Amino acid sequence: MSEESKDILLAELQRQVDYYRQLSDEVAGQNIRSDSQISLLKRKLIQKENGFTILSALHDAFGHQIYEDDFFTNTLELINTTLKMDKTVVLWELSGHSKAFSPKFYMGYEREEIDQIHNRQLDFLIDDSPILRPFLANKNIRTNPLTDKLREELILPFFIAVPIRMRSKVTAWMVTGREKEAWPFYPPLDEGDMDTLVSISGFLEAGLSNSSLYTSLEKANKELEVYNQELEQRVAERTKDLQIKNQELSKEKKRSEDLLLNILPKETADELKKNGFAKAKLQTNATVMFADFVNFTKFTSQISSEELVAELDHCFRNFDMITTKYGLEKIKTIGDAYMSACGVTGETGLASDVIRAGIEMRDFIAAYGKQKPEAIREYFKIRVGINTGPVVAGVVGLKKFSFDIWGDTVNTADRIQSGSVAGKVNVSHSTYMVCKEDFVFENRGKIAAKNKGEILMYFVELK
Amino acid sequence: MTAGTSFGVGFSESSDSRKAGVQASKEALAKAELSPEEVQLCFLFCTSRHDPLDFFEGVQSCLGSKTQFFGGFANGTCTNDEVGYDGYQTVIGLLGKSEIKFDLLIEEGIGFHEYETGKNLGQKIAAKKYDTVPQVLLLFDAVNRLEGRFKMNYGTPFIKGMNESLSHWPNVIGARMLGDMKFKPTRQWCGTEMSQNAAMALIFHGNIRIDTQIMHGCQPASAYHTVTAAKGASILELDHKPALDVVGSILGDDLLENPQELKFFVTLGKNMGDKWESYNPGNYINRMCVGVDPESKALFMAEMDIAEGTEVQLMRRSFEMEYVAKRTKKLIDKVKAENRRIIFGMYINCSGRAAAYSNHTDEDVRHVQEAINGEFPLLGIYEAGELAVIKNELQVLDWTGLFCLFSEEIV
Numbered sequence: 001m002s003e004e005s006k007d008i009l010l011a012e013l014q015r016q017v018d019y020y021r022q023l024s025d026e027v028a029g030q031n032i033r034s035d036s037q038i039s040l041l042k043r044k045l046i047q048k049e050n051g052f053t054i055l056s057a058l059h060d061a062f063g064h065q066i067y068e069d070d071f072f073t074n075t076l077e078l079i080n081t082t083l084k085m086d087k088t089v090v091l092w093e094l095s096g097h098s099k100a101f102s103p104k105f106y107m108g109y110e111r112e113e114i115d116q117i118h119n120r121q122l123d124f125l126i127d128d129s130p131i132l133r134p135f136l137a138n139k140n141i142r143t144n145p146l147t148d149k150l151r152e153e154l155i156l157p158f159f160i161a162v163p164i165r166m167r168s169k170v171t172a173w174m175v176t177g178r179e180k181e182a183w184p185f186y187p188p189l190d191e192g193d194m195d196t197l198v199s200i201s202g203f204l205e206a207g208l209s210n211s212s213l214y215t216s217l218e219k220a221n222k223e224l225e226v227y228n229q230e231l232e233q234r235v236a237e238r239t240k241d242l243q244i245k246n247q248e249l250s251k252e253k254k255r256s257e258d259l260l261l262n263i264l265p266k267e268t269a270d271e272l273k274k275n276g277f278a279k280a281k282l283q284t285n286a287t288v289m290f291a292d293f294v295n296f297t298k299f300t301s302q303i304s305s306e307e308l309v310a311e312l313d314h315c316f317r318n319f320d321m322i323t324t325k326y327g328l329e330k331i332k333t334i335g336d337a338y339m340s341a342c343g344v345t346g347e348t349g350l351a352s353d354v355i356r357a358g359i360e361m362r363d364f365i366a367a368y369g370k371q372k373p374e375a376i377r378e379y380f381k382i383r384v385g386i387n388t389g390p391v392v393a394g395v396v397g398l399k400k401f402s403f404d405i406w407g408d409t410v411n412t413a414d415r416i417q418s419g420s421v422a423g424k425v426n427v428s429h430s431t432y433m434v435c436k437e438d439f440v441f442e443n444r445g446k447i448a449a450k451n452k453g454e455i456l457m458y459f460v461e462l463k
Numbered sequence: 464m465t466a467g468t469s470f471g472v473g474f475s476e477s478s479d480s481r482k483a484g485v486q487a488s489k490e491a492l493a494k495a496e497l498s499p500e501e502v503q504l505c506f507l508f509c510t511s512r513h514d515p516l517d518f519f520e521g522v523q524s525c526l527g528s529k530t531q532f533f534g535g536f537a538n539g540t541c542t543n544d545e546v547g548y549d550g551y552q553t554v555i556g557l558l559g560k561s562e563i564k565f566d567l568l569i570e571e572g573i574g575f576h577e578y579e580t581g582k583n584l585g586q587k588i589a590a591k592k593y594d595t596v597p598q599v600l601l602l603f604d605a606v607n608r609l610e611g612r613f614k615m616n617y618g619t620p621f622i623k624g625m626n627e628s629l630s631h632w633p634n635v636i637g638a639r640m641l642g643d644m645k646f647k648p649t650r651q652w653c654g655t656e657m658s659q660n661a662a663m664a665l666i667f668h669g670n671i672r673i674d675t676q677i678m679h680g681c682q683p684a685s686a687y688h689t690v691t692a693a694k695g696a697s698i699l700e701l702d703h704k705p706a707l708d709v710v711g712s713i714l715g716d717d718l719l720e721n722p723q724e725l726k727f728f729v730t731l732g733k734n735m736g737d738k739w740e741s742y743n744p745g746n747y748i749n750r751m752c753v754g755v756d757p758e759s760k761a762l763f764m765a766e767m768d769i770a771e772g773t774e775v776q777l778m779r780r781s782f783e784m785e786y787v788a789k790r791t792k793k794l795i796d797k798v799k800a801e802n803r804r805i806i807f808g809m810y811i812n813c814s815g816r817a818a819a820y821s822n823h824t825d826e827d828v829r830h831v832q833e834a835i836n837g838e839f840p841l842l843g844i845y846e847a848g849e850l851a852v853i854k855n856e857l858q859v860l861d862w863t864g865l866f867c868l869f870s871e872e873i874v
Contacts, residue, residue: 020686021686022686024684024685024686025685025686025712025713025777026713027684028684028685028686028713028777028779029685029713029714029715031684031779032684032713032714032777032779033714033715033718035779035780035782036714036718036724036728038782038822039728039821039822040822042822042823042824043822045824046818046819046822046824050819077478077551080512080550081476081547081549081550081551084549084819086645107478108512178645179645180645182644182645183723183724183726183727184724184726184727184728184820184822185644185727185815185820186644186645
């Protein structure tokens with residue numbers, strides 16, 4: 001190749017190099033510019049994304065951060081870290097001074113700075129008119145006396161201030177911002193940032209209402225708790241009094257009931273307590289017993305009345321124990337006669353128990369009589385008469401209730417007693433018929449009874 | 464088999480600094496299955512939102528009296544499951560039951576004295592004699608606020624100083640530390656003390672190796688342009704024209720109407736390998752434009768290492784993140800194939816790459832976590848520049864994720 005050709009080729013190659021070099025730069029420029037535009041769009045996107053991130057976090061925290069301190073501390077921390085702010089402060093309205101605000105919550109301030117600003121009072125006024133809308137102070141915005149004052153007093157050169165309202169009234173101001181505006185890491189705060197902070201202040205307002213509600217509820221709960229404690233104490237004291245009174249009442253009641261049961265059979269007493277009256281009822285299978293001292297009239301003339309009553313009392317107490325032992329109802333005493341029965345309260349009573357009680361009563365008197373002086377020993381003998389049949393049993397009248405039984409069975413029982421002899425237990429044919437297998441009976445045949453004609457009678461003894 | 468080093472990582476986002484230290488430490492202890500007395504080394508990082516004293520006290524309260532500490536501020540942290548930045552993030556990594564040896568060295572006073580600090584720290588490292596190649600984690604304070612106004616502590620003079628003291632570079636990884644993107648002063652912990660304005664080195668030796676995978680997050684997009692005038696960290700001219708005009712002609716003149724938008728957006732790449740070879744991330748150094756001077760039309764770069772005669776390319780950011788998982792997995796497989804047990808992984812990420820700052824909708828850390836899939840513990844930090852060896856020399860990298868594996872040979 002000739003030198004001339006080489007030079008031409010070299011020149012051509014140089015042109016090519018220049019061409020590709022220029023092309024390379026152009027493509028680089030286009031690419032980098034596109035990247036720059038994408039970058040700016042992404043910045044806007046990130047700004048919005050950060051806003052949503054913080055609102056979402058606040059939404060999550062809203063339900064469980066019920067105390068004002070927690071709620072503000074967490075919100076301020078979120079603002080600083082998510083929105084890349086250096087300092088955030090919430091200024092609270094001073095009580096009794098509707099236009100002045102003083103710092104209450106801080107985040108990002110150093111201890112010395114907090115000492116410096118915590119007592120400051122700031123009026124959010126321009127030309128004596130209160131400011132009610134959010135505002136921002138960045139490098140590009142014309143300043144005013146309020147922004148200048150806030151910058152100085154809050155040690156925060158670039159900031160956004162948003163009001164926090166409660167019940168339509170500005171209660172607090174949140175001021176958040178940066179110490180520096182340095183492209184590209186800390187671009188000037190703009191309207192987009194302000195929109196985010198206005199949304200956050202909405203959450204703070206809701207959080208404040210929430211917190212205020214919880215504080216009221218908590219206060220009410222505490223008061224209620226104190227009241228409850230007092231009430232519980234009073235109730236405890238009153239309960240103690242009542243318990244003592246109840247115990248006394250229970251004792252009284254038991255005494256009354258015992259007394260009543262002493263007078264009336266249980267069923268009759270229950271009916272009387274329940275209804276105020278006890279209806280006399282027919283009892284078809286009653287066995288009635290009379291026990292009567294022999295020659296009692298003569299005995300009364302030989303001892304004093306007091307001694308007589310004392311003797312009767314002793315004997316009848318023992319009769320009471322015997323009849324109780326066999327489940328008999330004591331009906332009454334008539335002079336020296338002791339009347340008892342079974343099957344008169346609706347419960348089935350056994351005639352055999354009446355016979356056993358009668359024999360035991362007789363034996364008791366016989367044994368008791370042996371302890372007495374010879375002269376009066378003969379008076380300690382009883383006649384016992386028992387009859388089985390229907391009776392009407394119950395309480396009649398309005399006063400001084402006493403349980404009694406009526407009917408022919410009763411009269412016949414009395415006649416059987418009259419027809420007995422001292423130291424014997426005499427039973428009627430009806431009684432014999434129900435107990436004939438259980439005892440030893442001596443058929444006495446028919447014996448005359450007053451107003452009854454002749455009645456078949458039996459002496460009875462234990463087998 | 465080796466006895467096996469135990470390592471566990473804990474994370475907390477509590478705004479109570481002491482509580483954060485306690486929470487993260489307890490989680491790390493539980494995961495490492497170590498008692499407090501068994502912990503030999505504690506890595507600890509927190510953001511500048513924390514009170515450093517309270518945080519350190521919280522961590523110390525959970526560990527034994529012999530535990531040594533190494534860490535400092537970070538703009539964010541991550542673990543196998545967690546990632547966060549610009550908030551109250553903390554991370555704790557606990558190492559124990561290990562036969563691996565380590566030394567902790569610190570050199571304070573880096574502000575305005577990067578070169579001297581690097582030189583002194585290099586001398587301290589050089590004075591140590593190791594049988595094996597030292598494996599170094601290097602951290603230095605990025606923030607100089609000694610005079611109030613922020614000034615970056617540059618890595619270029621610091622590395623130059625170290626380079627003069629070291630006959631050859633050990634295996635080094637590291638980071639330039641910051642606690643937020645507002646460049647508040649940072650803190651460091653080394654040994655049992657808290658410090659600031661310092662550079663420090665954790666030097667492992669024995670049966671341990673650090674392997675790295677550089678993931679730049681951008682790739683070359685333009686032709687090569689030559690730096691024809693530079694001063695310090697400023698590029699004044701490209702191809703004998705004002706640097707801003709050249710960039711404007713490529714990106715479009717309308718972008719020049721608001722040149723400040725070029726900050727942290729324009730990234731230049733310096734290819735340390737063959738110019739015409741296919742893109743190899745291991746050969747590239749990214750340098751971020753951190754400011755523009757409209758009057759002189761100069762670009763202020765994050766480091767001072769782009770001198771006259773350097774050829775650079777405009778880099779384009781990678782919006783697709785799939786490459787992160789692929790490269791992470793590739794390194795894991797490589798290390799495992801060499802009969803090594805991975806003790807833990809460390810991801811040192813550029814803060815600017817975090818989605819919220821870079822306007823990505825995806826976090827690169829998520830792809831690292833996905834590739835690891837819980838196989839070993841991960842401790843990650845967001846810082847202001849990553850340190851890795853490229854072509855046998857330590858470099859500060861911008862806009863880069865540096866994935867590191869700490870492993871021990873199975874014997």
